[in-house]
Amino acid sequence: MERFINFADSLSAWFGKAFAWCIVIMTFGVGYEVFVRYVLNDPTVWAFDLSYMMYGALFMVGGAYTLARDGHVRGDFLYRLWKPRTQARVEIVLYFLFFFPGILALIVAGWKYSARSWRYAEVSVMSPANVPIFQFKSIMVLAGILLLVQGIAQVCRCIICIRTGQWPRHPEDVEELEDVLIREHGLVTVDTPEDKKI
Amino acid sequence: MSDPVIAVVMLLAFILTIFLGFPICFTLMAMGVGFGYYAYYDPTRMQTIFDNRIFDLFVNQTYSVMSNDVLTAVPLFLFMGYVVERANIVDRLFHTLYISARRLPAAMAVAALITCALFATATGIVGAVVTLMGLLAFPAMLKARYEPSFASGVICAGGCLGILIPPSIMLIVYAATSNVSIVKLYAGAIIPGFMLAGLYMLYVLGRAILNPSLAPKPTKEEVGDYSALQIVTMLLTSFFPLAVLILSVLGAILFGLATPSEAASVGALGGLILAVCYRALTWQRLRESVYLTIRTSAMVCWLFVGSWTFSSVFSFLGGEKLISEFVIGLDLSPIMFLILAQLIIFLLGWPLEWSEIIIIFVPIFLPLLPHFNIDPLFFGILVALNLQTSFLTPPMAMAAYYLKGVSPPYIQLVQIFRGVPPFLSMIFLAMILMYIFPGIALWLPEVVYGK
Numbered sequence: 001m002e003r004f005i006n007f008a009d010s011l012s013a014w015f016g017k018a019f020a021w022c023i024v025i026m027t028f029g030v031g032y033e034v035f036v037r038y039v040l041n042d043p044t045v046w047a048f049d050l051s052y053m054m055y056g057a058l059f060m061v062g063g064a065y066t067l068a069r070d071g072h073v074r075g076d077f078l079y080r081l082w083k084p085r086t087q088a089r090v091e092i093v094l095y096f097l098f099f100f101p102g103i104l105a106l107i108v109a110g111w112k113y114s115a116r117s118w119r120y121a122e123v124s125v126m127s128p129a130n131v132p133i134f135q136f137k138s139i140m141v142l143a144g145i146l147l148l149v150q151g152i153a154q155v156c157r158c159i160i161c162i163r164t165g166q167w168p169r170h171p172e173d174v175e176e177l178e179d180v181l182i183r184e185h186g187l188v189t190v191d192t193p194e195d196k197k198i
Numbered sequence: 199m200s201d202p203v204i205a206v207v208m209l210l211a212f213i214l215t216i217f218l219g220f221p222i223c224f225t226l227m228a229m230g231v232g233f234g235y236y237a238y239y240d241p242t243r244m245q246t247i248f249d250n251r252i253f254d255l256f257v258n259q260t261y262s263v264m265s266n267d268v269l270t271a272v273p274l275f276l277f278m279g280y281v282v283e284r285a286n287i288v289d290r291l292f293h294t295l296y297i298s299a300r301r302l303p304a305a306m307a308v309a310a311l312i313t314c315a316l317f318a319t320a321t322g323i324v325g326a327v328v329t330l331m332g333l334l335a336f337p338a339m340l341k342a343r344y345e346p347s348f349a350s351g352v353i354c355a356g357g358c359l360g361i362l363i364p365p366s367i368m369l370i371v372y373a374a375t376s377n378v379s380i381v382k383l384y385a386g387a388i389i390p391g392f393m394l395a396g397l398y399m400l401y402v403l404g405r406a407i408l409n410p411s412l413a414p415k416p417t418k419e420e421v422g423d424y425s426a427l428q429i430v431t432m433l434l435t436s437f438f439p440l441a442v443l444i445l446s447v448l449g450a451i452l453f454g455l456a457t458p459s460e461a462a463s464v465g466a467l468g469g470l471i472l473a474v475c476y477r478a479l480t481w482q483r484l485r486e487s488v489y490l491t492i493r494t495s496a497m498v499c500w501l502f503v504g505s506w507t508f509s510s511v512f513s514f515l516g517g518e519k520l521i522s523e524f525v526i527g528l529d530l531s532p533i534m535f536l537i538l539a540q541l542i543i544f545l546l547g548w549p550l551e552w553s554e555i556i557i558i559f560v561p562i563f564l565p566l567l568p569h570f571n572i573d574p575l576f577f578g579i580l581v582a583l584n585l586q587t588s589f590l591t592p593p594m595a596m597a598a599y600y601l602k603g604v605s606p607p608y609i610q611l612v613q614i615f616r617g618v619p620p621f622l623s624m625i626f627l628a629m630i631l632m633y634i635f636p637g638i639a640l641w642l643p644e645v646v647y648g649k
Contacts (some may be wrong), residue, residue, distance in 0.1 A: 020492035023277045024254025027470070030274075030463035048267070051459040055495075056264030058273055062496030071493045072221035073501065076599050077549045077593050078515075087219070094220040102227035102504075106260065109253035113261070140260060174486045178325035182603035185333055 001156045003025070008153030009023055009068045009171055016065025019058055026054035045129040051134050060139050064146035067154065069170060088161035096154050103147050110140035201237070203373065205517025208233045212508070223553055226504025230620045231256055234511040252511070259506040263499060267457060268374045273495040274462030275365045279321035279471035280487035282443070283468075285478040287320075288313055288330050290436040296338075298429050304406035304413035306342055307352045308399055310335040314356030315395040318363040319444045320469070324589060328357030328600040336605055345412045346609055348405065351617025354597040355398055355624075359590045361552065362582050363391035365447055365465055370458065371498060371556050372578045376564050380458045385643040386579050390632060394583065397624040405620075439475045443468040452646055499558045509561055518565055525566055532570040533633075539563045539577075540584050547588030551596070555585065579639040580632060586625050590618045 033047030044088060066072055117134040124131040161167050175183075208229060215225050217340055234252035264267065266318045295309035310331060321363055331353050339349040356566050363370045364384035373380035406413040424432075446468035449459040473479040512518060530538065546555050560581060589597040598614045605614075632638050 016492055016496075017489055020488045023466075023488055023491050026270075026459075027274060027277065027463050027466040030459050031467045034460050034464055048457070051270045051457075051463075052265045052267060057271040057457075057501035058492055059495045060264060062492035065494040066493045066500075067221070069493060071497050072223055073551060073553055074219045074221050074499055075216035075550055075554060080216050086216055090218055091220065094215075094218060094225075098220060098225045098228040099216070102224055102231055105231045105253060105256060107229070108248060109257045110260070112253075113257040136264070137261065139264070140257065142229040169521050174489045176325060176490060177280075178600050178603070180328040181329045181333060182600070185604050195644050 012064035012068040019061040021057040022054040049131040060143035064150040088158040092158040107144035114138040202516035202520040205515035225499040226508040230507035244262040271462035278466040279323040281469040283326040284496040311470035318360035322366040332604040347617035350614040355621035382643040552585040
């Protein structure tokens with residue numbers, strides 16, 4: 001079970017980190033557009049499509065990576081007060097009730113949706129450049145599958161926690177600056193939930 | 199049960215499940231699809247169990263989040279914030295401001311507030327500002343024998359300005375929910391943001407004048423001696439790089455670049471240039487910023503995937519209409535409605551965070567605004583002011599927890615909480631002022647973009 005958790009964590013992190021670099025492409029791509037449009041008065045035809053495709057791919061694929069690091073926002077003001085074992089018991093039920101049905105719907109419906117788009121090699125209507133968007137629509141299926149795998153790993157985490165009474169540790173990864181600072185300088189540990197950032 | 203009643207059941211069921219602490223975006227998605235399956239059920243079309251229009255609705259809503267041209271600004275501004283917060287710019291800024299303000303009462307608190315307000319213009323992220331200032335200005339104030347509650351109030355309140363002053367992530371999220379133009383919202387938030395910072399400063403000055411023991415004046419040895427020329431040079435050198443960034447962001451907003459992602463990419467490029475100027479852009483820091491950007495963007499945007507599906511099913515079942523009719527039936531005057539809405543948002547801010555409130559609860563009020571003749575832009579700025587409090591009110595007062603996390607062990611969480619209420623009252627004062635003089639928010643957008 002631990003091996004599967006490790007596998008899912010690294011799979012999500014690999015895809016997440018690879019797609020994270022979209023932000024750099026997006027920054028420079030749209031930055032270039034601003035330059036040619038407002039300085040040279042010669043706008044590109046592709047920059048708008050580029051911007052939403054990079055953004056959409058980034059956050060959709062990032063969903064599983066965020067889940068692996070417990071980064072999705074939860075209303076946890078009661079949840080935090082419970083013992084880990086109670087947390088895991090409630091959570092495992094909710095995964096089957098609220099997680100898998102929605103994600104399966106995303107995969108199946110997303111599959112049909114993008115298959116239709118592949119069939120006639122759909123292009124974007126936003127610009128005259130005929131930028132293809134069928135591959136972008138398939139991102140939905142990819143994101144769904146990654147989330148499904150990661151969701152199974154989260155269920156495994158719950159099972160381990162119910163058995164041992166402790167949440168298995170998350171792998172080392174980049175952390176928010178406030179967490180780094182609190183760990184380095186803090187003399188007392190305060191439990192700050194992972195997801196209350198920004 | 200009639201359909202609108204089912205919609206209300208759906209909303210109540212959702213609110214109850216929030217309390218169980220499951221990631222909210224997935225709860226919204228599953229409930230949207232589940233209740234939608236009922237709502238769109240059509241026995242004549244059922245060849246397989248997937249022949250239900252809810253699935254088309256679900257993918258279409260997901261795709262509209264993926265190709266939304268306002269939300270594209272979210273990762274860009276987050277990226278900018280992560281790059282800038284790693285660039286070590288606050289130390290020098292705070293020190294310089296303190297030296298220049300040294301003759302004022304509570305000079306250090308004033309310097310801390312100005313640093314926070316300026317830093318907020320360069321990043322829309324709260325946690326980092328509070329911890330950075332908590333490590334820098336807070337020990338300095340304690341050493342200068344400032345009263346700990348007073349000092350911690352300054353850091354917590356000042357650190358939260360980032361979600362109000364542009365480029366704030368909260369306002370982008372509001373723009374995507376309400377369809378108000380994001381650049382107009384930003385233009386509208388500039389004056390209220392700095393007004394709130396000004397009110398904080400007035401409070402700090404007032405308290406220090408009435409009760410000098412809260413913030414003792416530094417002795418000459420503690421500050422050191424500086425000539426006027428030295429101070430001016432220091433101000434120029436520590437301000438200049440930040441000024442470039444602030445100008446590029448506010449300028450991009452005020453001169454009206456065509457799309458939000460254009461303004462945001464100018465900001466992100468500005469952040470990178472600033473980091474290079476401070477010789478703070480290492481490969482390691484860039485990687486950290488990139489990876490944190492994807493995680494936080496995914497957190498915000500997946501909430502939209504869930505909530506758009508959820509809310510279209512909710513209004514298809516007639517829930518939205520039921521709530522509107524109920525509220526309109528209460529026969530409230532616009533001011534009563536406004537106060538009620540803000541009070542509900544304030545109370546929701548105690549247990550919940552701003553992202554949940556804006557994406558899930560604010561849309562319930564939005565369709566009612568035209569009936570009461572309230573400008574959604576104006577309402578948005580009021581909400582943004584109001585949600586400052588969601589970081590400051592227990593049990594989920596993140597600003598206080600961050601500060602506690604980096605402060606010396608003898609500072610109690612209770613002491614930090616005790617410093618917060620005066621700043622809360624400044625937030626309420628700012629909201630009242632905005633209500634009496636709506637021009638504070640509406641004037642600048644009108645000047646820049648016309649009616």
